[in-house]
């Protein structure tokens with residue numbers, strides 16, 4: 001991350017920019033009053049672990065094992081509002097640039113808080129939009145939680161539902177000759193995990209049908225990549241979770257109106273009693289309530305969307321005065337070329353990277369597939385290329401990601417499946433083969449590089465008629481320094497003949513693939529017909 005002097009300079013730049021910025025932002029003042037007085041993370045310094053107040057020494061050791069010696073500013077900011085004087089009193093909305101360390105910002109305080117728990121039950125739920133992202137976040141929790149005796153589970157549909165259930169729910173074993181009644185097992189089912197990282201679909205599967213799976217003890221809910229998760233309803237996962245929380249509060253309060261502690265084994269199972277309090281902002285609400293933390297590099301300001309989260313006395317942590325912000329050490333470039341020559345420019349550009357890791361973004365799953373196939377037909381390239389998109393089976397996609405992480409492949413051609421949150425060490429370059437449609441997409445794509453204070457470059461291939469639109473888009477992030485990058489014309493010329501033959505091969509490959517697809521379709525429709533015929537005979 002930045003040194004103290006760099007941060008001071010950055011603050012100065014912000015102060016200078018402020019009047020001009022305020023002028024520009026007049027039209028886009030956040031509608032919600034609490035968003036107008038945020039905590040500015042720019043004003044917070046990194047903090048060495050040994051100076052971090054109240055940090056559990058076991059967690060300090062675990063962090064050091066991860067190579068972490070100090071907390072990044074957003075992590076310090078969240079720590080202050082959770083373990084520090086803020087004491088989790090308010091729900092937190094965190095709008096912080098890509099790669100600034102948001103995952104640990106929420107993972108560390110949650111793990112520290114749960115480290116003193118007496119009985120294991122599901123107390124923290126982290127929801128992410130994709131399986132690979134959930135796996136990544138689980139890794140972070142798994143690096144610190146076991147140090148304080150906590151267990152972390154994953155619900156993403158990576159394995160069969162039965163395997164997942166056996167990981168998440170503890171069933172009673174035959175003990176001392178006692179046999180439990182299989183007809184009344186709910187009483188004895190317990191969570192095997194304290195923290196669960198989940199995608200909405202699998203979470204709903206467990207809520208709806210896994211015996212013993214309960215959110216009644218939940219104390220922390222994290223909605224990562226909030227704007228993406230709020231955009232899609234995913235079987236109403238959010239209202240369902242919130243409703244379950246509300247009803248468990250209500251039921252328990254009516255059962256135990258004066259109880260203020262955690263009661264183990266009441267009526268045979270664990271009961272978490274949330275007491276009603278008169279603390280500031282808690283009037284009429286259960287306390288301690290379910291604490292929510294929502295995060296994104298492009299957090300929505302839309303009141304109707306944020307209302308879905310039912311936030312309690314929310315506090316915004318943001319970085320600087322701008323709504324959107326790119327990483328400090330990101331350099332942006334534009335490459336202007338004719339549409340039909342784009343693959344040539346792309347290959348010439350990739351050749352200049354000399355094996356550095358690079359992600360190439362396209363506009364759709366189909367073009368990802370086509371472009372990757374075409375690049376592989378160039379032959380004799382000094383780097384390995386693989387595809388990563390929602391068109392592939394999860395296992396194939398995960399394999400490609402694993403190889404990319406390990407450095408066995410250097411270029412990953414991706415649809416927007418890779419755009420958000422993915423953290424791959426050593427990605428120096430990002431290329432927008434197709435111009436992103438929105439500034440938010442640009443921010444998340446570009447944010448796959450220049451992470452954790454490292455340097456990185458983002459190139460965008462543009463047609464002449466796209467230049468103006470692109471410039472306007474970058475202005476929304478106050479990003480005015482996108483230099484023109486040119487590829488030497490002789491390197492383009494050298495590639496022309498091989499490009500022609502690669503295009504021929506691509507054409508053949510597309511034809512053969514569509515023939516195969518047609519055959520499969522035909523076969524399955526014949527099978528359906530045959531089935532219908534058999535059924536009608538019966």
Ligand SMILES: Nc1ncnc2c1ncn2[C@@H]1O[C@H](COP(=O)(O)OP(=O)(O)OP(=O)(O)O)[C@@H](O)[C@H]1O
Nearest residue numbers: 068070071072098099100101102103297421423452
């Ligand atoms: N305190 C720290 N010291 C060193 N490295 C850190 C620290 N905190 C996080 N990192 C590293 O920084 C990288 C980015 O972290 P993370 O993925 O949490 O970013 P993010 O803010 O969630 O980004 P995005 O918005 O893209 O999801 C990771 O590789 C992580 O290991």
